[in-house]
Each structure stands twice: as C-alpha cells, then as structure tokens.
Amino acid sequence: MTAKIGVLVMSYGTPESLEGVEAYYTHIRRGNPPTADQLKELKDRYEAIVGGVFPLRENTDRQVEALQEALDNERGGGEVEFVCYQGLKHASPFIEDGVEAMARDGITEAVGVVLAPHYSVMSVGGYLKRAKEKAEACGIRFIGVESYHLHPVLVEALGKRVADKLDAFEETGAGREDVRVLFSAHSLPERILSMGDPYRDQLLATSQAVADVAGVKNWQFTWQSAGRTSEPWLGPDILDTLRELADDQQVKYVLSAPIGFVSDHLEVLYDLDIEAQALAGELDLRLMRIDSLNSDPAYMAVLSDVVRQAACELKVKQQ
The missing domain is CATH 3.40.50.1400 (Rossmann fold)
Known part of the structure; x- marks a missing residue:
C-alpha cells in the first residue's frame, strides 16, 4: 500500500465575494468589526480590481492544483503519494480546516508550505504554528517549510x-x-x-x-x-x-x-x-x-522540491 503524505498549502486568504469582505476584515481585526469607512475603503479597492474580481482566491486555488500536478508528475513507481490541501489564514478553508480534512482522510504525516518565500515569525511563522498545533491535536506528524527565498x-x-x-x-x-x-x-x-x-x-x-x-x-x-x-x-x-x-x-x-x-x-x-x-x-x-509567478511551472517546481525535502526530513526524524 502506497504511503500518503498530506501537503498543507497555506496563504493569507481573501473573501470570495464583496458580501464576504466584512467578515473577512473582522477576522483580520481579531473579531473587531471595521468601521463603515474602513469597510468602504476595502470594498472600493476590490471593486477597482477588474470590477471586484477576487484574484487571490482564484490564484491560490490554481496554485494548489498545479502543485498537486507537479507532485504527481514527479512521482516514481512505488514512491510516496502527496495529497494537497488548502489552508487560509483569514478565510475558509482556514488552516485548521485543512488539517482536519487531512485527518478525515486518514493522513498521519504532513508537510506545510506557505505561498511566501521569506520567513518572519509574524507571517510564515504564524501559519506554521497554527498548522502544527492543529496537526498535533489530530495525531498528525507535521513539518513545516520555513523559507525558500534563495532556491x-x-x-x-x-x-x-x-x-x-x-x-x-x-x-x-x-x-x-x-x-x-x-x-x-x-x-x-x-x-x-x-x-x-x-x-x-x-x-x-x-x-x-x-x-x-x-x-x-x-x-x-x-x-x-x-x-x-x-x-x-x-x-x-x-x-x-x-x-x-x-x-x-x-x-x-x-x-x-x-x-x-x-x-x-x-x-x-x-x-x-x-x-x-x-x-x-x-x-x-x-x-x-514584473509578471507575478502565479502558477508558473518553475514556481511549482520550487514548491515541489521543498515539499519533498521536508518530507525526507520528516522520515529521518521518525527513524
């Protein structure tokens, strides 16, 4: 039976529609609703982007799908199977939701990677902390990729x-x-x-x-x-x-x-x-x-590589 390793792909998150902006902004503000002026300003910014299209959510979805494809294409016979899940900081599916989805699917080992190459305890560190705490609560062995800024x-x-x-x-x-x-x-x-x-x-x-x-x-x-x-x-x-x-x-x-x-x-x-x-x-x-990386195959190759390296470290720690 082929072993499966979950891959929690994390990002900041964004609302799915203008109607979801207030709840999203409230979550960012740790449960404190924005003022009417603050809410209007954020909505106006979204509306200014191609009439309110929410590209971050679409781009993140595509990046998770593209990483899954890259991991599948690089998989050799009998090698471990990677299964990607999405976890967002300020929108559904939240980081904890992604970990819970892994647990429901019987995943017992997981790698976390953030769609941000540079580490800060206030950014990537926060994502990994939440993911690790939830993984431990779910009985999942977890390792996070801290940075890949010089790949x-x-x-x-x-x-x-x-x-x-x-x-x-x-x-x-x-x-x-x-x-x-x-x-x-x-x-x-x-x-x-x-x-x-x-x-x-x-x-x-x-x-x-x-x-x-x-x-x-x-x-x-x-x-x-x-x-x-x-x-x-x-x-x-x-x-x-x-x-x-x-x-x-x-x-x-x-x-x-x-x-x-x-x-x-x-x-x-x-x-x-x-x-x-x-x-x-x-x-x-x-x-x-410059053009953004988005789902560029080169960026997917970077993510695939650091995920595989982390999975190897996870196996070594288990021995």
Whole structure:
C-alpha cells in the first residue's frame, strides 16, 4: 500500500465575494468589526480590481492544483503519494480546516508550505504554528517549510522576469542602465528588527541574487502595503520612494519587482498597478511591474522540491 503524505498549502486568504469582505476584515481585526469607512475603503479597492474580481482566491486555488500536478508528475513507481490541501489564514478553508480534512482522510504525516518565500515569525511563522498545533491535536506528524527565498529555480524565474521587463523598457527607447529596479515586499511592524527576525535580511538576499541573475546594478529595496496601526512599520514605503526618485534623483524609469508576493492579488493589482501607477503618472515616471509567478511551472517546481525535502526530513526524524 502506497504511503500518503498530506501537503498543507497555506496563504493569507481573501473573501470570495464583496458580501464576504466584512467578515473577512473582522477576522483580520481579531473579531473587531471595521468601521463603515474602513469597510468602504476595502470594498472600493476590490471593486477597482477588474470590477471586484477576487484574484487571490482564484490564484491560490490554481496554485494548489498545479502543485498537486507537479507532485504527481514527479512521482516514481512505488514512491510516496502527496495529497494537497488548502489552508487560509483569514478565510475558509482556514488552516485548521485543512488539517482536519487531512485527518478525515486518514493522513498521519504532513508537510506545510506557505505561498511566501521569506520567513518572519509574524507571517510564515504564524501559519506554521497554527498548522502544527492543529496537526498535533489530530495525531498528525507535521513539518513545516520555513523559507525558500534563495532556491535557485525561484531566483532564476524572478531574474528572467526582471530581464524581460528591462527588454521592454529598451524597446521603448529607455537605456537599460537608466531603469531603477525597485524590489519590494509587504511591510511588517518595525519591532521585528529588535527580535532578530530574518525577514528583511532574506528579502535583501533574494534581491541581490535576482539582480545578479538579471545583470542589474541599478536597484534598491523598498516596502509596501503597510498596515494602519499605531506602531511604526518598516519603510520607506514605495510611494515615498517613487517621490524621492522623481524629485531628488531625477529618475525617469522604474521597474517594480514585488518579490515578496507570488500571486496577483490586492497588494499587487491595487497597491502597485493602480495606486503606485497613478502616482508615477503624476511624477512623470514610467513605471512597469514584473509578471507575478502565479502558477508558473518553475514556481511549482520550487514548491515541489521543498515539499519533498521536508518530507525526507520528516522520515529521518521518525527513524
């Protein structure tokens, strides 16, 4: 009988419709409902993205399906069978729901992987903690993938996307060396720095590796999509960076490379494609963005590889 290992694929989550935005936002706010103004602002952002389409949910569904296909295609005769399940942080199916589904299916060993390459105790660490606690309660042996930010296939895939967009700039008459590449990721509260959290350093390492692959020297890192709380978040924000590039450095061409995100969703399609693009227009900057990984076979190969490595570690620990 072929052994089965569950694969819990985790992501932030998003509502399935505009009607679900309030419940989703309330969950993010730890049970505190948003004000009418806060709710309207979030709904307006979703509506601005192709009339309210919810791409993160669709993209996550496709990524889970594509990872399952990749794992199936790489399976040899008599090898362990991987079965993918989805678990979301702030929407159904929640992380705990995914683990419970595994238990119902008789899964006794599982690997958890988050659709985010970089580790922080406040992001990926939180996903894995919830999954591990639920797995232990269900009698499932669990191991989590903490990060894969320097996986060579990931770096190569991102580097190709940067190079392709630099080609596009050249086609419009811009010099390749005149384009400032802005690598970015979701900001987190500044207090992670005093905690020795690896998030910022991992992002800078990925940025350098991708720049090396793409042959880019004219780059810098910035942050985006900070939460609106009373405590300070990591900066500068990409909007402030764009203003500085235009006003103080007379930069004319900018390539946005949001390496902290693997899908087209709100922080990409609104924060970059609408908000940052509008500001770039006001500043007379030409702004392009690299294509997201989404379900690219290269990204699926990365996830498949790190899942298999983790499964091997799980087997070793069992011995």
